[in-house]
Structures are given as structure tokens and as C-alpha cells.
Amino acid sequence: MPLELDKQDRQQAIESLQRYFAENMDEPIGNVTAGALLNFFLEEVGPCLYNQGVADAQARLQQRLEDLSFEVHEDVFAYWRKFDANKPRNKPKK
Template sequence: MAIQLQKDAEKQALGSIKRFFSEELDEDIGDLKARLVLDFFLKEVSPTVYNQAMKDAQAYFMEKASELGDVRHEVEFDYWKKPRPKP
């Protein structure tokens, strides 16, 4: 499953890829090459990133769910258990 980017994010990613090639590799690339690089990473690498993010999120929520048992519970139906002042 390749991740689909929103149009704005896709535009920013393409610009970032072109800038990376220019500044880090001294190679100016056009829109087509930038698109091919982006498509490759979205298809090849993004599933691994997605799966790890899901594992991290699951671990986080499991940890938080396990802490629910540590939450102090309120006593129920204790109105009649409390001593009342005599009138």
C-alpha cells in the first residue's frame, strides 16, 4: 500500500527532492525525475515507515490502557455509609 500525499504535501515533497539533489548532489533534476524519486520512496519505503508508526502507536495506546487500572476508583453508593450528624 503506497501512501497517498495531499496535493500541497506532494508539491512540497517534490520541491524538497529537487533541492536535495541540487544542494547535496550537485545535480539539478526536473519535475519528472523528482516525481520518479518520490513515487519510488512512497511505494518502496513508506510501507515500512507506516508499519513502524502503527507499531509505535499501538505500543503507546497499550501502555496507556494498562495504566487505567492504576487510576483510583471512586467509591460507589457511599451516601448511607457516612455518619450523619444527629439533628
């Protein structure tokens, strides 16, 4: 699945790359070159980040599923226990 940015996010990413080059590199980078570099990052590195995000979401959902069984667990055959708990216990005969 190719990673794509919407038009506004893409433009902001290109501007961010241009600023980075202007402040940290010997030469500035043009709009077309920044767009090509962004495409490279999206294709080459983007899937790693995407897959990590999916793995993080799966781990979080798995944890929530484990919590769910604890949070909503109901004891079975508990009707008589509420009566038995209130009964006085007979002392054992000697």
C-alpha cells in the same frame, strides 16, 4: 494500502527533493524525475515507516490501557472497612 500524499504535501516533497539534488548532487533533478523518485520512496520505503508508526501508536495505547486499570481501579467490598478502621481494637485476652 498505498501511501499517498495530498497535492500540497506532494508538491512540497518534490520541491524538497529538487533542492536536495541541487545542493548535494552533481546534477539537478527535474520535476517529473523528482515526482517519480518520490513515488518510488512512497512505495518502497513508505510502508516501513507507516508500519513503524502503527506499531508505536499500538505500544502507546497499550501502555495507556495498562495505566487505566491502575488509575480507575476501585477496591471491592470496601464498605465495612471504613467502619472497621475507626473501631478501637480489643486487646487480646491473656
